Amino acid sequence: MFKTVITSLGLLCSTLALAELSISEKMRPVVYSQVNPEMARLPVPATPNQMNLPAFGQGLIGWGSGPEGAQARLDSITAADVHQMQIQGLTLExxxxxxxxxxxxxxRNLGNPTAPLRALLMQKIVSLW
Known part of the structure; x- marks a missing residue:
């Protein structure tokens, strides 16, 4: 009798684990890469005084995070902001x-919604130079 109970519990646990696995796999969306493997990623450009990337992007440039942050900065940047960037060592190059x-x-990566906005932001900075 005890052996039958243990076997039944084992079978029940296996069934529950399988059901959980099936449910979790159905809930996880399949994500396909939109990176073009034939295009190499360019080296990361220089920053003033070798500042780290968060200090450069979020601090000096002020592009925030994600496409919303980049769009907000694109909409709000002024020539006075660009002048302050120049004082802090940013060059036109x-x-x-x-x-x-x-x-x-x-x-290269069609799945990156932030990159086009940052490219436009850099273009606007050049125009305000």
Whole structure:
């Protein structure tokens, strides 16, 4: 009798585990990469005084995070902001390199919604230079 109970419990646990696995796999969406494997990622461009990327992007440029942050900065940046960036060591060559980087990234990874907006932001900075 005890052996029958143990066997039944084992079978029940196996069935529950299988049901959980089936449910979890159905709930997880399949994500297909939109990266073009034939396009290599460009090297990350230089930043003023070798500042780290969060300090550069979110601090100096002010692009926030994600497409919303990039769009907000694109809509609000002024010539006075660009002048402050210049004082902090940003060069026109750096801005142009970042614009090329994000333009390339927009084409290399169609699943990156932030890259095209950052490319436009860099273009706007060049226009305000």
């Amino acid at each position: 750096m801005v142009q390199a970042w614009q090329a980087f994000y333009t390339h990234e927009s084409q």
